[in-house]
Amino acid sequence: xxxxxxxxxxxSGNPDRLTMGIVKALQQASEVYVRTKDHPVMSVLDELKxxxxxxxxxxxxxxxxxxxxxxxxDILLEKAASGEQGSVIVYxxxxxxxxxxxxxxxxxERCPDQGIExxxxxxxxxxxxxFIRLGFDPIEGFQLLDASGLSPSLLQPxxxxxxxxxxxxxxxxxxxxxLMELYPDDYTVTVGHALGVEGQEQIxxxxxxxxxRVEGYGNLSLIYVPRSDDEMLRxxxxxxxxEIVGILRSPGGCPWDQEQTHESIRKNLIEETYEVIETIxxxxxxxxxxxxxxxxxxxxxxxxxxxxxxxxxVFDVIQGLNDKLIFRHPHVFGQNKAEDAEAALQNxxxxxxxxxxxKGLEPEQASALDGIPKDLPALMKAYKLQxxxxxxxxxxxxxxxxxxxxEEELAELREAVEKGFDPEEQVAxxxxxxFAASxxxxxxxxxxxxxxxxxxxxxxxxxxxxxxxxxxxxxxxxESDLAEMDAIWQQAKNQV
Numbered sequence: 001x002x003x004x005x006x007x008x009x010x011x012s013g014n015p016d017r018l019t020m021g022i023v024k025a026l027q028q029a030s031e032v033y034v035r036t037k038d039h040p041v042m043s044v045l046d047e048l049k050x051x052x053x054x055x056x057x058x059x060x061x062x063x064x065x066x067x068x069x070x071x072x073x074d075i076l077l078e079k080a081a082s083g084e085q086g087s088v089i090v091y092x093x094x095x096x097x098x099x100x101x102x103x104x105x106x107x108x109e110r111c112p113d114q115g116i117e118x119x120x121x122x123x124x125x126x127x128x129x130x131f132i133r134l135g136f137d138p139i140e141g142f143q144l145l146d147a148s149g150l151s152p153s154l155l156q157p158x159x160x161x162x163x164x165x166x167x168x169x170x171x172x173x174x175x176x177x178x179l180m181e182l183y184p185d186d187y188t189v190t191v192g193h194a195l196g197v198e199g200q201e202q203i204x205x206x207x208x209x210x211x212x213r214v215e216g217y218g219n220l221s222l223i224y225v226p227r228s229d230d231e232m233l234r235x236x237x238x239x240x241x242x243e244i245v246g247i248l249r250s251p252g253g254c255p256w257d258q259e260q261t262h263e264s265i266r267k268n269l270i271e272e273t274y275e276v277i278e279t280i281x282x283x284x285x286x287x288x289x290x291x292x293x294x295x296x297x298x299x300x301x302x303x304x305x306x307x308x309x310x311x312x313x314v315f316d317v318i319q320g321l322n323d324k325l326i327f328r329h330p331h332v333f334g335q336n337k338a339e340d341a342e343a344a345l346q347n348x349x350x351x352x353x354x355x356x357x358x359k360g361l362e363p364e365q366a367s368a369l370d371g372i373p374k375d376l377p378a379l380m381k382a383y384k385l386q387x388x389x390x391x392x393x394x395x396x397x398x399x400x401x402x403x404x405x406x407e408e409e410l411a412e413l414r415e416a417v418e419k420g421f422d423p424e425e426q427v428a429x430x431x432x433x434x435f436a437a438s439x440x441x442x443x444x445x446x447x448x449x450x451x452x453x454x455x456x457x458x459x460x461x462x463x464x465x466x467x468x469x470x471x472x473x474x475x476x477x478x479e480s481d482l483a484e485m486d487a488i489w490q491q492a493k494n495q496v
Contacts, residue, residue, distance in 0.1 A: 002116050003030065003083025005076060007104055009096045009123020010034075013197035013220055015044040017124045025121060026050050029090035030083065033076065035103060038219050039094050040197050052092070065102070065148070073106040080116045094219065096125035100146065100164050126164065126222065129196035133203060134224050136160050141227060147171045152181035157233040161225040166191075166217055173212035175223055182236050183225070185209045190224040193217075242314060245300045249308065262302060269298045281453060327351055368392045380449045382438040390442065399443040402436065409433040458496075465492040 008025050011017045018041060026032055026045065032052040034042075036059075045052065055072045062068045080089055097104045097120050104120070111118040131138060141159040147166045155161070155178070166172055172191075179189070186207045193216050194200035204214060211223070234240040248257040272295040279288035303314035328351040331338035338344040368391065372384045389395065396402055413429040415421075421429075441448035466488045470480050477485065 002085065002114075003080045003087040003089050004117035004119065005080050005089050005091060005107065005111065006119040006121065007091045007093065007097045007107065008121045009125070010039055010041045010092050010094050011124035012095055012126040012129045013040040013194055013200070014124075014129075015041045017196070018044070019121075019123070022121055022123060023048070025088075025090055026092065028088070030087035031079065032090045032092060033079075034092045035072065035094065035101075036219065040194070040200065040220075069102040069106060072103045073110065076103075076107065077110060077114060077116065080111075081114065094126075096123050096127075098122070099125045099127060099144075126195065126220070127162065130162055130192065130222060130224065133195045133201070134190060134192065136224075136226065147175050147223070150175055150178045152178050155179070155182050157182065157225075157228050157230070157237075160227045163223040163225070166221045166223055167219065168217050169212050169214075172214065172217055172223070176208060176211040179208055179211075179225065182233060183208055187225075190226075192222045192224060194220040195222070241296075241300060245297070245304050246307075249301075249304050257301070260301065260305075262305060265298065265301060269295075269302075272298055281457065324355075327355065377449065379434070379438055379452060382435050383441055383448050386435075386439050387442060396439075399440065402439050402443060405436045405439070406433065409436045461496040462489060462492040465496050 006025055008022045034052050034054045036056050037054040058068050058071050076091055093101050143159045143161045145163045147163050163175055188205055189208055191204045191214050193202040248254045276291045276295050279291050303317055307313040326333045328348050330336035331344060331347050336347055338347055369385055369388050409432045413433050416426045416429045438448040466485050469488045
């Protein structure tokens with residue numbers, strides 16, 4: 001048999017708030033352990049002559065909080081297992097045992113498995129004091145967040161926000177950075193130290209950018225961000241984007257958006273993609289930000305159309321993508337290893353094949369050319385087809401052999417043109433030449449689409465140079481001739 005464990009809450013720090021039941025439990029315990037002695041009620045427990053042992057030494061011996069909490073739970077379980085039947089071990093924690101107490105959650109999970117009786121006596125939480133001292137009503141909407149794991153994705157500005165476990169300036173700095181993802185730098189936030197504790201309480205209002213310059217952070221510190229209905233704060237959230245697109249498509253929304261279908265905006269998806277690519281080519285981050293937004297809108301609109309008929313929503317799209325990314329990166333989220341990009345790509349391909357098997361498809365029976373979208377631009381598609389074929393050995397050994405193939409195709413095209421072959425046959429020979437030329441890209445480890453895009457941009461620069469030069473001469477391209485334009489072109493080659 002074993003001793004039982006009773007967990008009690010020592011409250012937010014004001015000794016006057018300790019309940020009689022908790023005091024009795026402490027006085028009648030066989031042994032008393034406290035998570036930390038760094039708490040204002042310790043002086044009262046000393047006055048009551050309650051003997052206790054603290055786990056403060058474990059904080060110094062472990063490298064992380066999870067390790068500390070696990071070690072405390074191990075010790076308490078071991079003490080209970082070796083204790084006498086009928087004896088009670090009391091474990092006292094700051095605040096309320098069920099608020100931000102990881103050790104309590106561990107004990108709640110493990111005690112039943114080990115046959116150890118566990119009781120919990122609540123105490124005043126730091127939230128009780130926060131509601132009073134900061135003056136807000138949680139019924140208006142309220143979030144309690146942990147400073148140590150704060151992510152911008154958790155922030156909801158329409159709710160009151162209390163951030164606990166702000167132990168030091170470093171943690172406050174991490175909170176500041178997370179909040180700045182959503183809130184303006186000068187947004188007013190409140191720092192509370194030892195709320196409700198006479199002689200120790202401090203309530204400070206500071207602009208967000210000064211959050212990590214405040215002195216006095218410790219075990220009894222929190223940060224409070226009041227709720228706001230400011231639409232500008234919501235404008236940075238994905239939820240607001242989803243809401244706006246839904247409104248546009250709703251009966252009271254935009255007539256144009258309401259009429260659109262997958263087919264009617266299909267071309268927009270392609271156009272917006274190419275506009276993003278253009279900003280990448282131009283190395284224009286500001287313009288890229290705008291164009292990525294336009295591309296995201298297309299994803300949102302197509303998803304909204306399916307949400308309206310109950311097929312899927314954009315959140316299903318996100319879940320599917322998250323699942324895929326985690327599954328295809330076992331070297332990041334699993335036990336596999338990948339020392340370089342090539343190994344990571346091999347993992348990706350292996351997991352991709354495994355996905356197909358789970359869907360009832362056999363990768364071994366599929367064509368080596370499967371998986372290439374039929375509507376890709378022709379040059380890009382040619383490159384991908386050749387790349388897939390090369391993976392199964394259908395390829396030349398040397399680039400010199402590709403050059404010979406290009407010469408062969410060029411000769412066949414020249415013959416088709418000079419001998420006046422059927423136009424369709426001439427086009428076919430031209431396609432063969434372009435297909436052979438794209439094969440060179442693989443041997444150069446280059447993207448033929450990118451190579452041609454560079455040449456296109458170069459042509460535009462040089463032709464505009466011709467136009468500018470002719471304009472300086474008081475002419476237009478229509479008023480010039482080929483000889484003059486070619487001379488300027490040669491000049492442009494040295495300048496642009």
